[in-house]
Amino acid sequence: MEYNIGIKDLFNTLKKRWLLILLFTLGAGLISAGISYYVLTPAYQASTQILVNQKKTDDQALNITQVQTNVELINTYSVIIKSPTILEEVIKELDLKSSVKELNQKITVNSQANSQVLSLTVEDTNADNATKIANTLSDTFQKEIKSIMNVDNVTVLSKATLKENSNPVKPNISRNIVFALAIGLMLGIGLSFLREYMDNTIKDERDVEKILELPVLTSIQRVSEK
Incomplete structure (x- = not known):
């Protein structure tokens, strides 16, 4: 029916x-x-920006080949930033209780196509910790990359700042x-x-x-x- x-x-x-x-x-x-x-634990984010650009000397002018080389280094630097060599220094500097693996999971590295700028984003359950980790990470990377790659082409463009009444992203x-x-x-x-x-x-x-x-x-x- x-x-x-x-x-x-x-x-x-x-x-x-x-x-x-x-x-x-x-x-x-x-x-x-x-x-x-x-139930859910709130998470806060802090971000810094790093410029990859070879410092010019008096007899060295910026050229397209040099820019392209810096852009190609971005992928390599993205891996190095999250490597144990860098993260162990950050943990030691801040006396963190996290392991290298745990700290690695808190960090995100982004870059736009054909850009010489890297964005480092750190996510943590504490806004102050997220800010300190982001700034220490960028400073440590800038210092260590000179010996790791034998270059001096990293500049910290912007530091992470702790805002009053920061709202969690999650x-x-x-x-x-x-x-x-x-x-x-x-x-x-x-x-x-x-x-x-x-x-x-x-x-x-x-x-x-x-x-x-x-x-x-x-x-x-x-x-x-x-």
Whole structure:
């Protein structure tokens, strides 16, 4: 037996199950807010910028070949920055309790195409620690690269600064709540239609018409005891 479900039927289902949909939506939002505020550990970021550019002497002019060489060194420097040689010096300098592997996971190195600038981003659960690690890392790299590569072409463009009332970058509470509300809404709607589909009880004459495919000629109204 086939049933033709129209837009009106869908709307009626949503109208009838509105409380269920609302409970799922609000419940998902509250759970997400609780987890974001009280379970997830906040993380802060600090960034510095490093310029890779050979220092000019009096008889040396900047040329395109030199710039291209510096750009090609960016990939190599990105690896060296996160190498144990550099990270061990940072750990020693700041007396960190982290291992080289743990510190490595906190650091992200980015560079734009054909750019001589490296961006170092450090993520930590403490804003002050993130700032200190980022600055110490860039300073240590600038110092150590001279002996590692036998070059002097690294300059720290900008230092990381600790801002008052720094906001964590993780978790993004607003985004988490909105995402959870959307998921709760979809689950509520899905469950509403599922319950409606699984409900085989006959409630009124319209259900009789659908099942028997015959018109209802008359019906008996409920009579009050009074």
